Amino acid sequence: MTDILLINPNTTASITDLVLKTAKRFASKGTNLRAVTGAFGPRYIASRVGYAIAGHAAVDAFANDRGRKDAVVLACFGDPGLAALKEIAKVPVVGMADASILQACAMGNRFSIVTGGERWQAMLEEFVASHGLSSRLASIRTVAPTGADIARNPKAAMALLAKGCTACVREDGADVVILGGAGLAGLAAKLKDAVDAPLLDGVACAISMAEALAKQKLAKAKSGALALPAPVESVGLSPALAKLIAS
Amino acid sequence: MTDILLINPNTTASITDLVLKTAKRFASKGTNLRAVTGAFGPRYIASRVGYAIAGHAAVDAFANDRGRKDAVVLACFGDPGLAALKEIAKVPVVGMADASILQACAMGNRFSIVTGGERWQAMLEEFVASHGLSSRLASIRTVAPTGADIARNPKAAMALLAKGCTACVREDGADVVILGGAGLAGLAAKLKDAVDAPLLDGVACAISMAEALAKQKLAKAKSGALALPAPVESVGLSPALAKLIAS
Amino acid sequence: MTDILLINPNTTASITDLVLKTAKRFASKGTNLRAVTGAFGPRYIASRVGYAIAGHAAVDAFANDRGRKDAVVLACFGDPGLAALKEIAKVPVVGMADASILQACAMGNRFSIVTGGERWQAMLEEFVASHGLSSRLASIRTVAPTGADIARNPKAAMALLAKGCTACVREDGADVVILGGAGLAGLAAKLKDAVDAPLLDGVACAISMAEALAKQKLAKAKSGALALPAPVESVGLSPALAKLIAS
Amino acid sequence: MTDILLINPNTTASITDLVLKTAKRFASKGTNLRAVTGAFGPRYIASRVGYAIAGHAAVDAFANDRGRKDAVVLACFGDPGLAALKEIAKVPVVGMADASILQACAMGNRFSIVTGGERWQAMLEEFVASHGLSSRLASIRTVAPTGADIARNPKAAMALLAKGCTACVREDGADVVILGGAGLAGLAAKLKDAVDAPLLDGVACAISMAEALAKQKLAKAKSGALALPAPVESVGLSPALAKLIAS
Amino acid sequence: MTDILLINPNTTASITDLVLKTAKRFASKGTNLRAVTGAFGPRYIASRVGYAIAGHAAVDAFANDRGRKDAVVLACFGDPGLAALKEIAKVPVVGMADASILQACAMGNRFSIVTGGERWQAMLEEFVASHGLSSRLASIRTVAPTGADIARNPKAAMALLAKGCTACVREDGADVVILGGAGLAGLAAKLKDAVDAPLLDGVACAISMAEALAKQKLAKAKSGALALPAPVESVGLSPALAKLIAS
Amino acid sequence: MTDILLINPNTTASITDLVLKTAKRFASKGTNLRAVTGAFGPRYIASRVGYAIAGHAAVDAFANDRGRKDAVVLACFGDPGLAALKEIAKVPVVGMADASILQACAMGNRFSIVTGGERWQAMLEEFVASHGLSSRLASIRTVAPTGADIARNPKAAMALLAKGCTACVREDGADVVILGGAGLAGLAAKLKDAVDAPLLDGVACAISMAEALAKQKLAKAKSGALALPAPVESVGLSPALAKLIAS
Incomplete structure (x- = not known):
């Protein structure tokens, strides 16, 4: 069983539902899909300022998800927060674009x-x-x-x-x-x-790429640009995100 | 059921067997793999002259295969003949490199x-x-x-x-x-x-990329650089290859 | 008189003070400097996840500043949120890097x-x-x-x-x-x-570049990639930022 | 007080005057501007052959100027002789383009x-x-x-x-x-x-960039591609230029 | 006397004749030209699959030529097999394109x-x-x-x-x-x-480039990417080509 | 008979002689070589300021040569003035580098x-x-x-x-x-x-490239970036150069 988490970094749950429904059509047998929605930010991402906020919303949504996952799909064509997610996730993170x-x-x-x-x-x-x-x-x-x-x-x-x-x-x-x-x-x-x-x-591309990478059970980088970062204190973040970056 | 043809463009059948065996380990349930070996050329590809011959051997092997296929994997890390195969195959062709x-x-x-x-x-x-x-x-x-x-x-x-x-x-x-x-x-x-x-x-990358593309049931290009080329007469080729490029 | 706003997108006020103090040493006579600090996020930016959060913090700090300004300096060497600020600010925005x-x-x-x-x-x-x-x-x-x-x-x-x-x-x-x-x-x-x-x-480079651009009294882009974006509804943002992107 | 020398590498003094007049409008208080004109070459630069001659005229004009200067502006949009001036000047040289x-x-x-x-x-x-x-x-x-x-x-x-x-x-x-x-x-x-x-x-860009660099009181490169070159004998040059490159 | 071999990698002898005739018009006095035609492949090269076959035909034609040569011209505008010929030939090989x-x-x-x-x-x-x-x-x-x-x-x-x-x-x-x-x-x-x-x-460019390189009597690379490759066994090739790559 | 003019843009005649002597060794039968030396500038070109002066010296030397020529070789490895010479010469100009x-x-x-x-x-x-x-x-x-x-x-x-x-x-x-x-x-x-x-x-490369281009008797560009430039008045140039750029 391969568990894939879809993160919709905008704040419109009906879009999350639509992407999840579409993704299920393309997923292989044996792939289990879940989806979460951004907790804050614009209803949809159509500008650079929305994109900047969505990068934060994406890592926040990831931090607040406690489910098991073998890979993550960032389900916004443009991939706000992709590099940050690759850094903090221990499993492969795939951007739709x-x-x-x-x-x-x-x-x-x-x-x-x-x-x-x-x-x-x-x-x-x-x-x-x-x-x-x-x-x-x-x-x-x-x-x-x-x-x-x-x-x-x-x-x-x-x-x-x-x-x-x-x-x-x-x-x-x-x-x-x-x-x-x-x-x-x-x-x-x-x-x-x-x-x-x-x-x-x-959507088909993102799901199949995530399955392809999850299947290889790749190790998390232990050094270099995409290893876990050094812990840092913060203020004003959701408790889960604050905890994630402080450890 | 997804049928994938592996083409080993060198002439060593034991390498074909090894790649096929490894590929089966990575293939999804529902993927059916077959493999063919180059009919002529060097035992292994380790130079530009071997690479040039292998490009011909790859298209020749493709032309001589009559089996059903949803995608083709060119199973030599370096992909001799990849652009030619993409041109003449009606299904996606994936190079291992x-x-x-x-x-x-x-x-x-x-x-x-x-x-x-x-x-x-x-x-x-x-x-x-x-x-x-x-x-x-x-x-x-x-x-x-x-x-x-x-x-x-x-x-x-x-x-x-x-x-x-x-x-x-x-x-x-x-x-x-x-x-x-x-x-x-x-x-x-x-x-x-x-x-x-x-x-x-x-090998894992090639198989999963081929599965990902096959799953989308993509149309063959009808115009442009990767559409079927205009037919051309030839001499000295295997009958199957001659027929393929003449039609 | 030229008014320049410095935005420190991390959440450490003593760093804001230090940058402001240094900036004053390099500013021309006739330049008036103010500085604001990010309201949320890591104490300092040293990773991609911190960078993603800081992009949001930077635009949030901008939205919450009501002072007059002829130019903005994003005072973190790496410039998180720079493109977003250029989009929503009506005056030139200069990244330190x-x-x-x-x-x-x-x-x-x-x-x-x-x-x-x-x-x-x-x-x-x-x-x-x-x-x-x-x-x-x-x-x-x-x-x-x-x-x-x-x-x-x-x-x-x-x-x-x-x-x-x-x-x-x-x-x-x-x-x-x-x-x-x-x-x-x-x-x-x-x-x-x-x-x-x-x-x-x-710091010297950022201040002098901001002065150079402010002096030319450049018009805000009215079309294209850096014009004001279309308004969009949002949830969970600071009132000032929500208002800024909704108008 | 910052002294900036403008070099017009073509031979039309009225253009020099015009540029100087415009430059004064954009200069900061405390900036003192002087301008010199090329001693030989085409009336204006509008071709590669004119550009080649102007590169020589620019370094010649620089060599013949004895005034104090904190920065130099090469006041022809296209910057003939810019790399040479950067090499031989001990202060920053800014090209208008x-x-x-x-x-x-x-x-x-x-x-x-x-x-x-x-x-x-x-x-x-x-x-x-x-x-x-x-x-x-x-x-x-x-x-x-x-x-x-x-x-x-x-x-x-x-x-x-x-x-x-x-x-x-x-x-x-x-x-x-x-x-x-x-x-x-x-x-x-x-x-x-x-x-x-x-x-x-x-012109505004060139003046403000020159002021920005002059203000930092940067050291002249002591090694590398833009350090002073080794001295070399010459024939047929203006005495000042011959002396400059021979020392 | 400089001997240049022209290789036409398609299989149409009349094109070989035409290129040879044209080449003679551009050759210097003292240049001796010969031409050979591909033994197999399409009548003309107008697709990627033809190009892949022609790469093999070009090295095959080279291997089967026993004449003296100071340089080789690959006489097809597009140069199929050029890198392979450079690898196995001991003299300069010039592609027409x-x-x-x-x-x-x-x-x-x-x-x-x-x-x-x-x-x-x-x-x-x-x-x-x-x-x-x-x-x-x-x-x-x-x-x-x-x-x-x-x-x-x-x-x-x-x-x-x-x-x-x-x-x-x-x-x-x-x-x-x-x-x-x-x-x-x-x-x-x-x-x-x-x-x-x-x-x-x-054709003029190819001939004169070949003459220019031949005249310098350049050494064959003894190491690196264009040195003679390690010998390799093969099957199904022309005896001359098999021998060439096996030694 | 092909006439080639070598321009040495520095001012050391013994270097001109050496290059001419070497060039003659590589020239084809039927090629006639002449050489001229820069009239002003450094003894050798070893810096950007020398390079800038040599660009002028090269076009000056060209303008002062009245001999017949089918091609020009700029005989300094680094090619100062190459683009300018291509613009004003009616025959191909080849840079040694x-x-x-x-x-x-x-x-x-x-x-x-x-x-x-x-x-x-x-x-x-x-x-x-x-x-x-x-x-x-x-x-x-x-x-x-x-x-x-x-x-x-x-x-x-x-x-x-x-x-x-x-x-x-x-x-x-x-x-x-x-x-x-x-x-x-x-x-x-x-x-x-x-x-x-x-x-x-x-030197061998420059001479053979010049011969190759001269042999094709190429037309001078009549429009575009390398056509003859519009005439322009000048001051302080050698009479021949002034005349050349004024017509």
Whole structure:
């Protein structure tokens, strides 16, 4: 049995539920999934200030979870708090954007990302660059409809998405396209026939990467940049987080 | 049921058997593995000329396999013929080196590779560079003992490997270390306690990446750099390969 | 009159006082300095988890400051929350590490950083890389004594620092060396004669960069990646921060 | 009192006067500015051959100046002779393009340059690349009107400039725009309301960077790439320059 | 007397003849040229799978040639098998694409390539990147007419080529353009007046680079990545190739 | 008949003679060589200030030469004034360092440079970087003896050089080594047996690259960054140079 904890670092429980439901569809037999939601911060992450708060919310949610876990998935496409979680968790931590990008690189030379939220364009460009992968990035397009749009007029929303993905392939030279973001989870399969290139699903990528790493039962780093940090006193944090960083 | 074909592009069947046996240990329930061996070429790949021949042998082996498959694993750490296989296969093709490197990037910022065969040092450096990932590479060390060494004096061999992996972490700054090459398959678990950082197993990485991609039932690219190429006549190839590229 | 707000994103008021005192020594006539301290988080920032929390603390401190300001200095060498502050502030925001690195680039081709805290080595390497400046970085050395060490045995501490700076120049090829971190503020002048290359003081760089930008009375971005973000509801934040991101 | 020498490496004294006048507007109280003009070379620098000659003219002008100075500003947007001046001057030397680019990096992630002279497009692209900053460059646009154009029809000229700057922001993704070149000095303030992003003034950037470095009273490098070079005999140079490089 | 062997790694002898004929026009007095054709593989190389086979065919053709040679030219624009040939040959081996790109870099800062075969666009982009030269590449355009097109309507074909080359200069910013591919050999001279930038001929570049290296009578590497590899047994190869790699 | 002009941009005629003599040894039959010396500037180029002056001296020497020429070789390893000469000359201009580096790239993946003059280490590193070739550079070593050293104790000098070259191969990973600088011209052949990798001669590379480009009778760029620049008035230049840039 492999236990995976999903952390949704924003504060909207219905998004947590949606991601968990989608994740269960992609999980292997023998994988047990749980999910937690950020205790504070914006309802959704769509700016750098939201991203900064969500990094704290992610480590706080991790500190407050007492369940058993073999791996952690940070379930926000953009991965706020990922490096901090890798540092303090004793099991592998997988970011949804990071896992998707790496699996895209396994499929082809150049990838594109289609996601919602206009400001994510620059934020994801910098994310890719800071991971040293700019030379593999064909484009980022933020043409995605919102969940509400999809509910209201699913046909039009799917057409819009298909158009965005197709532009990534034909105009930007992508070999593979990632549908990023919780709101787009599960749509890759439905858009398959409308796009000329393989479409990756962010949630599917994150879950399978977490399973792949958990299966190897990797040791926690004992030295270096991702080992447990030296303990430090603090003020004003949740008791669980204060305790975690003080020990 | 997921069917995965392993292609060993060198011509030593006993290595194929070893990789297959190791791969089975890491495969998920529900994954069915088969393996084929190169029909021509050097007994093992340890130079650029061997690598060039193996690229042909890999596509030839693929063309001559008639079995059902949901994904292909190119089971040589260095991945000769990977781009060609991605082009002509209708299912995802995963290189053992490529998958290991990408999973290492999911674990930490900088990775090292420990493998056998002195010339692989430069060849893998160029491999990493040509994938745009040089900024993530801490080092490549070719300190690994041969399979024969391991059989003869397992304790000494393991000590040598542990020393090499430890140097990657302490001297080269690696956050995570890959044990690459069929001969080292399965050793990561045994060396776990002797090394300060997580150790990835090349075979485990390749199998789990192939499972992850197969599970998403991705479409074959219909246009662009990895779509099926235009048919071309040929001479002197195996009938199956000639037919494959002519259609 | 130019008003500059210093934000210390850790929770130790005596460090805020020290930085403010040092900053005043470097400020131009006509510059008015104020400083605030993080309301929550670790006592000092020396790990990625502390860094993640400090990003939130920095924007929280900004939101809770009602004073007039022409520029903001983020007074922690490593700049947690810098991009978020640039997004929500209407005046220029200067990071202490960022400003030092950029002024070092104005002095010479390759710079080194000498600072305290072992984990900052990797964290600052990634900071420099994510700013696209790795080709200008000669080295980062974390040989600095702590403030306590300096107080106890100033001569030995200064000798240790001089040795570290000299190694940057002679072994690592630095043209210029940055003394980073609040604890080292003001020491550059004292070490001047012991080192072969110019030594920059992190606090001096940050203050003068903030003055330089404030003087130009630059407009706030009205579109693009650093414009004010769309408003978003939140839970569990300080009232001032909640209000700031909701409007 | 801080003394700054401006070197105009072209041979048009009226441009020197203009730059000096503009610089005085941006200088801090307590800064004393002087300016010199190149003794030989083209009337203005708009090509690589002019740039090559201007590098010599800049060091010649420096050698022939006997005044006291705490910093030097190379007052041509493109900085011919900058590395040579840094080598032979005992005080900080600031290039107008270099300082502007570095201050732009302190303001945002990606910058654009708007300047006059069609050939500067490629020359400045190479300048940015040779400083290792290509990943930060959004675009260079050479749409600027000449000083004569501005005098004749100021409204049309300003409209043209505003259009160019706006294109940098909206089409090229710039977070901040630099108005480079002596001819455009002082216009940034006037264009402020017409452009969506902060506009930097090249002269303001150079002066404030020079003040920032002068204030720190940095030591001259005693070893390494920017230390004083070994003396060398010469022929055909101005006596002051011959003497400077021979000692 | 300098003897140069041309290896055409595809299996179309008429192309070998054409390249040899063109090469003779560009060879210096005192250069003796011979050419061989691949023994197996596709009729022409226009895909990654063809490229993988051609790498083997190139080393096979080399192994089967018993003539005297001072240098080898790999006469396919894209250079399949180049690294392997450099490893096993005792004389310099020059790739047609590699030589053209390097001579283009000697002419100007940024180069473009005009060639035939749609898939070469991505393959050559990756070729340039894997040689670390992406920053010098302005563009690759695959607008070239086929040899048959040229024969049928030479005027239209030349006009099409001129248009493609001109677009490289005017739209993509190329300082110099390479006409790559055997089919375009000799056309550079004819298009000279129709294009604003120097046009390099792939065959001319390869021959002159081979002559330049042969003239220096360079030693074969005795250690390192391009020294002769350790001998290895093989199966299924041509006797000459088997012998070559076994010794 | 191919006419090549060598420009020595320093002011020591005996070095011009030496380079010309060496160049003649490497030139093809049918190549006619002439050489000119800088009219002003340092006796040799060993610093950035010397380099800046030499850029002017190089274009001045070119402007004052009235002889017929099919190509120009800039005969100083470091190439001061190269871009300017490419702009104003109507025939190809080849830099000695540039040509050597590009031919080294044709020989192997990573090259080293061995040359004289301690400051050239940093200057050549920046030269390589500004040409976008840092990823191909293994190392620069300035261990070379001076011409006087060679004359006094040839055996010891050769041993020192061999040691430096060998360190490039064994310690720095070079596949090929360039002996740069006029003082080392002709020594590559003599050191051949003492070094494990091919040794390139800077003068041989420059001459053969110039012949290769001259042979193709390339057109002068009519637009873009290397076309003839717009005319400009000047003061204080030699009449020939003033005339050249004014027309």
